Amino acid sequence: MTSLDRRAMAIGSLMLALGACGPDEDGPGGGTDPTSEAGLVERSMECLPEADAQRGITFDAMRRLSRDELALTLQDLLGPELYASAEIEPRVMGLPSDQILVPGDFSFSPPVGLAGVLNQVADHVATVAATDAQWRADQVHPCADTIPLPDDCMADVIESFGARVWRRPLTSEEIEDYSTFVSDYDDPERGLELLLRRFLQGPSLVFHIEDGVGDADNGRLRLSDYEVASRISYLTTGGPPDDALYEAAERGDLATLDGVRAQIDRLFDDPESRDRVLDFFRFYTHLVPGSDPADRLAIYNGVDPEGLGQAIHDEAFAFFDELVYGGGTYVDLMTSTVAHPSTPAMAAAFGATDPGTVDAPDHPGLLHRPALLTSYGDRTSPILRGAHLRKLFLCDDLGLPDPVAVEEAQQELGDTSAMPNREAVAALTSGASCVGCHALVNPLGFAFEGYDQIGFPRAEEVLLDEEGRVQSRYAIDTTVDNLYVGTSRVGVDDSKELVGLLAHSIQARQCLSRRLFEYYHRAALDRELDSCTVVDVDDQARDGTLREAIVAAIGNSDIFWKEDPR
């Protein structure tokens, strides 16, 4: 059987009696069960009218600046050279990194050391400002280019530098307050020093302050255009708005979704935005740079193990970058055979002779990146491969094994090195208490048995001893006929056929859309409140490019609103 459509044996709205495993009762988003292009019957998230009427309520807390947002904000305010000084950058980068590992794990409370860091940074900046007229002219205001500060310059400094600090024009009351503060000092230099120290420790360096404007609307407050500009900028680049964004806010261009998306699209090619995109893929795939895999397996495959771990990681991220910035789609993400090996060893993994951009028909899409296939054990782990695929890329919640049952099964099975891997895994998980979840996990992993622990294609399983000598050889079987996706059961010959199926799976695509929401909103999904946003993103993932899907994850109706806390 070769046609996915033919192979997909939809079994209607079968509710799997598989214990604690599988999709939640409400499905990935709670919604309908449409049939996908692949003939799969799958749960699909739906935007319900009541959720649509409350768009934006998902922004329900005053978020603080992450460490990296603070870093970019200070770079913007201080200039890259001063920011990079030993007195500033190491302090900022010494703060907790705020890297998101699982949805919703962002801490809203500022780290305890932040106040001290800002205090030290502000003091240092004031010291620089006292002696470096050029820095003042470049970063504070052109009129501040002489020492001592001209008498008529202070008002300009307050208004212009203050607006950059607060990311909006200052109110007349605020201007008066700052003016009074500096007027307490007869010496304008002293006034400038204290003003900078005050600005650089202020609330906008710690929190994203969104007051909103006007009255509440359906439990929400509409943000001002400047607040929208900040959201656009921090969500896209991780840094503060640039001049063009401020000007767009001033013109009122950010009142519409088209205006918002135009700005996001403009910013999308910035290096900072690119870093954010790649960091999303870190979050989505859980890939981190790894050590070099076991030497003996690399040597068996005829490649140099030195630096292989990093090269494996780099190739995956080059693949993601090229797809997003090269006009790739979700289907491409799942099926593209373009690879980007940076070393001869990596080229060999893809069946090529030289590094560069190569065609790798044995490595279609995300799931065949060696980085996703690498493990550090003596054998591949179909269980881990299957569980990762189901949890990360299908967004299914899995039940959890009973350690007592695992222990008993392992003891009963004993040494499995004399068995083919698939046979050993099947035997280990055949118990009545195991089979429910493993029916969802194992087939996914078995389909990938055509790849060894460093992602090299293999025709047979080879077990090596500690010295790298071949201990055993076993035949590989990658066919599965009981693979569950959504509420359908399908069969595939191997992992390449499987990814072709997932390329047209609504569940897999909506999982990507959900992860985009979770990453760019720094929040766990609330199925009821956030379904419309995920559907927005998914519409783009279905009909457009990955870039358009990411732009939609940032720029959607939510961006205009916050929850009314009252």
Next chain:
Amino acid sequence: MKVDPIGRRMFLTGAGMVVALPFLESLLPRVARAKAPTQPLRYIQVINPFGATTEQFYGSLTGASTVQANVSVKALADVKGALSPFVGSAFDALRSKISLIHGMDVIAENNNHQMCFPTCASGYANGLDGDEFPPLSDQPSIDVLMSESDVVYDPSTPTSRRLLTLNPVVTDNYTSNRSFSWKSTPDGLEMIRPVKTTLGIMDLLASAFDDGKKGSGPDLGGIAVIDAVYDDYARVRDSSRLSKADRERLENYMSLVSELTPVKETLSCTTPMLDKEPDIDAVIDNQYKVLAAAMLCDVTRVASITLGMSASYNERHDEHHDEMHTKTADKTGLYADMIEVGERVANLLEVLDATPEPTGSVLDNSIVYWGMQYGNAWPVDAHRSHNMPVLVAGGAGGQLKMGEYIDFRKDGHLSDQQGRGIPINNLLVTFMNCLGLTSTDYEAKGQTGYGYYNDRFFENPIHPDPDFWSSTAGRRSALPYFYTGTTKG
């Protein structure tokens, strides 16, 4: 790893001169002098990811005598050779100042990896799988409870230095941003993210380590700035449309801002002299020096250190399974990392012990608790919550018995690797009791006892004396024999 004994003394330098030890009482802060005729007690927890088998952590230790029902002991001095692979020869000179506690079980709800919070006496909720999920116990970790306690600190002590949360290892991407410290927030328990750099720690303590600058008089301009900054936050708090939770977070931050006011500080400690940091061990050495100096000077009394691995989580995780399943432990990087973690713990103890006080050393007047993320694994089961590895050092000024191996597993099961002990909850209660905390402090949310409990644990007959340990009195009890202080309840 050796510690440079000169380097250890250098934190007491001033104006380029080394101040001779022992330390002068006059250098102690006024609060400490007024309140504590003896040295203040400190608590330091050191936790690493993953776990160890019984053989790896406890070697061949078994109780030589039974001192009371279900409590068997052995003097560590009687053990020939290293105590175990992970509690190796680096601890030999410290044996009189450490105890190994066996039979401490985290009561787990989640049957999966049983990843544990050895500082919360809890795992996380069933159905979850990841270390970022909060402990099921819904109580802050004990270091946080101690740091927030007015029993431990004078109420005027700045928040920023009540708890130092460190994680100096940067090569382990998994634990690089993690700690085992959890605090209460309006949104539930939240992990305290650690300070990574030595500079960051020094910034936290900057107002105390002022190197005599206070002698030049208060910085009136600085005070005006802090006051103005504080008012800026107050305006946001008062004028913005904030939720109650946001307002609370804002006010918490405002309290940190207010602590920046120079004149509020009363301490006068000397900045420790630090070495360059070409590698991670130099970073750790520096941070240990800062910690010892801060504790000697009574800048802080509570610290939490996470010691990560030298490779990625994925790699070590695979090895962890492999190690437990195939017993090829001595071939893995994880095994080597665990030995290194042990050496780094021993290094910390040496640094603290080389920091003398009027009575004993900083170590003698501290509790240092070394624990791990998983329990001692039965070889075919990589993640278990029972028999958590526990090393305690310092003795809390004589309140804890040191120099012993103490096994709380049920009599008759001491050689059984699957033998179960008593809740680790009581170990943590013991530590809190040592620092003066009682059930009033840790039962603030209405629980009985500290940490997570469920009935299934006590229904398992393999646990010793379940009736007592599940009772209110049992839950509030310090560990018998090990704890020699007054009963706190």
